[in-house]
C-alpha cells in the first residue's frame with residue numbers, strides 16, 4: 001500500500017522513533033477490543049495500527065487535506081470511520097476503550113492536546129485508556145545563543161544547572177491549562193544564565209516511554225533576563241504559560 005500524506009504528516013511518519021513508540025503502545029492491546037478513537041488522525045497511520053486490534057475505530061481530523069489522505073489510505077478497512085471535523089465540536093455516541101491523541105508539543109503549550117482531551121475524556125469508558133498516558137516536563141537553566149523562544153533545532157546552548165522535574169501531567173485526569181510555578185535551579189557552573197530549556201518525556205503506557213524526537217516535543221528554549229550565576233547558587237525563576245494557547249503565552253521572571 002502506498003501511503004498518501006501531506007508534507008507535514010510525511011515528516012511525522014519519517015520520525016521512526018515516534019512512530020515505533022506508538023506502534024508498540026497500540027500493539028499491546030488484545031485482539032478485538034471494542035472501540036477506539038484516533039483524535040487528530042492526520043493521514044491515518046495510527047488508525048492503521050489500531051485496525052487489527054479494535055472492532056471499530058473512529059478517526060477524526062480537522063485538516064481537509066490530511067482527512068482526504070486518511071480516507072484514501074484507510075478505504076479498505078471496514079472497521080474504520082474517518083470524519084473531517086474539529087474534535088472540540090464533536091460529540092461521540094459511544095464510550096471508547098481507548099483514545100489515541102497525538103496533538104502534542106513540548107510541555108503541551110503549542111497544540112490542542114489539553115483542550116481536546118478535556119473535551120473527549122467524557123467519551124472514554126471508566127476503565128478505558130488514553131495513549132499517550134502522561135508526560136513529564138523537565139527544566140534546566142542554560143546559557144543560550146538566541147534571544148527568542150525557539151525549539152532545539154541544532155541550537156547552541158550550555159546547560160548550567162541540575163535538571164528540575166517540574167510537572168507530571170496524567171491525561172486521564174482533568175487538566176488545568178494555566179501553568180504558573182516557581183522553579184528552583186541548583187547551578188553547577190559559573191556562567192551567565194539567560195534562558196531555560198524545557199524537555200518533555202512522553203509516557204505512552206506503562207511499558208513505552210519516548211523522549212524528545214525531532215518531530216515529537218523537541219526541547220524548547222526560553223529566554224530569561226541575564227544573570228551571573230556561580231556553582232551551587234540557587235536561582236528561582238517564575239514560569240507561566242497556558243497549555244494549548246501557544247508559545248506567545250510564555251512568561252518568565254527571575255525571583
Ligand SMILES: C[S@@+](CC[C@H](N)C(=O)[O-])C[C@H]1O[C@@H](n2cnc3c(N)ncnc32)[C@H](O)[C@@H]1O
Nearest residue numbers: 012040041042061062063085086087088102103
Ligand atoms: C501531530 S499531528 C499527528 C497526526 C497523526 N495522528 C500521526 O501521529 O501521524 C496532529 C494532528 O491533529 C490535527 N488536529 C489538531 N487539532 C485538531 C482538532 N481540534 N480536531 C481534529 N484534529 C485536530 C492536526 O490537523 C494534525 O493532523
